[in-house]
Amino acid sequence: MALELYMEFSRLSVYIGVISDTHDDARAVRAAGEAFRRAGVAAVVHAGDWTSPFSMLKLRRALGEGVPIYTVFGNNDGDRYTAAKRAADAGVEVLGEAGIIVLGGRKIGVYHGTALLLVEAMAKSGMFDVVIYGHTHRVDIRRVNGTLVVNPGEACGCAEEKKTAALLNLNTLEVELLDL
Template sequence: MRILIISDTHGRTNTIRDVLDTVGDIDMFIHLGDVCGDEEYIYDNVTCPIHMVAGNNDWDSDLPMQEEFMIGRYKVFITHGHRYSVHYGTDYLQELVKYDGYDIVMYGHTHVQNLERYGGAYIVNPGSLAYPRDGMNGKYMLLEFDQHGTPFFAENELKPKRRMRSIFEDMWGDREE
């Protein structure tokens, strides 16, 4: 099973299109909020099961604030994270693991990739596909399982498909020395 995990696309449909083209076939698609209107594109273009939650910028969305589901034998909880104070750490998410028995907790909101273990559980943030705060390139994760069912999370960057222009080119144009 191959699962694409993204977050914080903020209406930049091109980043979703680019990551789908980059990763190829997937068995599940997870978006952790701040979809900002890209729901229709996702529903129209993703053919596998989709799990999406609303973020703090999805005030006009009908998406749920959080969702619980199973991936194989793993109990999964997804949320955007803004209601769990994730800018200050994952303490509240660790409480979910401790008291509700989740094996995998996924969140977004911080725009920074994070992969940590708490007890036997995984707490993961794929970073932001559109506006990363931990580098220049958009971030995402792939979750795959080995033959024994052990999960492996791969932290990835979406490489730009075109050359970025510098602010100085915009201001002064290409200059010959």
């Protein structure tokens, strides 16, 4: 019986929400949080450029309690002191400029992406199952030497005029793009 339960559990999909470049777009933050909640994500990874740290509270409210949120700083996250304070209030773990998290047995590198050379180096390093980044405001989903690279595009829609986020299945390493 225990083996059957384990096998059944291992077939379940474990999703995480992936978002970047929210740039204070409260509607997009709320829409992403609600979509992630409906999908039953195990965690959310934000690849930077919240712009205002108050957006973290908006995502927490839309997502609900109990789901971990991880983030890195982006180049537009200027007030890092207040961001760290608000992150603590919202239950968001700030990883700094870049970070490593392990979710669903997958090692995930997270970086905002201001230096694309570093994104490529992370992908080619063999250290990660997944590399998540943002900054370019363009969707980028590809494999590099077996590493899945994911840029969910921009949640704010301010550059490409398309508001997107993503769901990442940690079991299959498949990505579903979400229109916000």
